[in-house]
Amino acid sequence: MHTTSVRRLLAVLVALLVFTGSVAGVASAQQEPFGATVVVAEGETYVGTLEAVAGSVVVAGTVEGDLQAVAGTVVLTDTGRVTGSVEAAAGTVTIDGAVGGSVGVASGVLAVGETATVGGDLEAGAGDVRLAGTVDGDVTVGAETFVVAGTAVVGGAVTYDAETFTLADDASVAGPVTRDTSLTVGTPVVGSDFDGFVLPPGVVAAYGLFVNAVLGAALLLVAPRFAARVTTVGTTGAVRSGGVGLLVLVGVPVALVLLLLTVVGIPISLAGLLAFALVLWVTSVYGALVLGTWLLSLGDYENRWAALLVGLFLVSLVGFVPLGGVVQFVVLLVGLGAFALAVRGEGGDDGDDSVESFGGDEAPMA
Known part of the structure; x- marks a missing residue:
């Protein structure tokens, strides 16, 4: 991922945390x-x-x-x-x-x-x-x-x-x-x-949908080309992405636990746990984007914003049906794996991830 894209993505995540009522960084409970x-x-x-x-x-x-x-x-x-x-x-x-x-x-x-x-x-x-x-x-x-x-x-x-x-x-x-x-x-x-x-399930789901939509919009605006790469990888190789996602989901916590066994590694492990939680949130939204893009492609329709909203809505909706958690888990795995593969450089040329390039049709999105 391009260095400029990384900086913009980190900046928007910090801003989003502030927007949703949080404070960027780690807050000591005593403070x-x-x-x-x-x-x-x-x-x-x-x-x-x-x-x-x-x-x-x-x-x-x-x-x-x-x-x-x-x-x-x-x-x-x-x-x-x-x-x-x-x-x-x-x-x-x-x-x-x-x-x-x-x-x-x-x-x-x-x-x-x-x-x-x-x-x-x-x-x-x-x-x-x-x-x-x-x-x-x-x-x-x-x-x-x-x-x-x-x-x-x-x-x-x-x-x-x-x-x-x-x-x-x-x-x-x-x-x-x-x-x-x-x-x-x-x-x-x-x-x-x-x-x-205890809140009504509908209220919790609506709030979650709203927050995820804000995050998704931020990801598309700040790093449109990288989002296109994640979507390309996820839609053209969903099974492979899911497998990679499972390996990451299992491997990263194991590595963090091993770090926790060493005195020096304790703060690194805790910081890694928090960072990985943020990555899982981001990749769950990318997974919804992949799902929405694939569904719209069945009707030969391509629109990244519609794909984001359709994917997020369906992922939220299946949470109310039996085994819906399994579907949400699979979407997360695909998003996580596609994200990891895109970071490695798969999915096409990252190029210059500028906000301006997102406005026109020249910014690719699968």
Whole structure:
């Protein structure tokens, strides 16, 4: 990708984060719990209830109180500790640390790792839930996919409603395991303390569509030729792009985890995690653009703006149907892989990515 394009793209992403109510950069929770990313670093202690609204929230230190977060990604690392309860509404929630109280989550994906301990109950409404840690209280989950791993220990009962439910033979559950079809799959089932974060699904989807449309427009305006390269790669080699995307999606986190094992690599790993989250957001929009371009090409119609809106709308719409998360995941993989291949130089000549060149028909777009 041309150096000028990189600079413009970084500038517009920073501006977009400010526009959507964030602050560019990493914000220390002690200073300001609102920003592009809010981090309680390892060795840091935040006293009181941490109410964070951000793109990403990472707790690697200690929160002496409750954690209430609305974000794209919420991570409690294995060194992180929350003495109170955790309430989170996010795209992805990962809990590998210790929570003294209960956990209430509304998310697309919830992962409770082997090192996680929850002193109270776990209540979640999500697309995919994986429980591999310890929960002293009851577990109540409404999800499309719910997996209780062999390392999971539940001190109470497990109540769930899921299209796919897996309970490993080695899992320890003290109470009964019951399916309750009154739990709506994929929607919040948390208690009254979480009510302030529960929004109608349509409102959340509309806001997400708006933010993604703003990002997509910025990407097209700032780097039209690079967007054309991503689209060309994605539409002419969707399977290959998806495979590359899967390798990147798996390989990058593994590399960051390996860095986390070294003292020197900890800050690099955390920064890499935040940067990768931003890349996933960008490439999910590119994936929607690829989808929209392909669909419009079936009718011999070519318009990058229409392709962007059609792709984003369909990706948002399938989130309301069964297995829609699978479609969204595939779109993300294609966008991520096409992005990686375009960065390598595939998809044509990048050329001079100027805003002016976007105005005419000479700026190529597959």
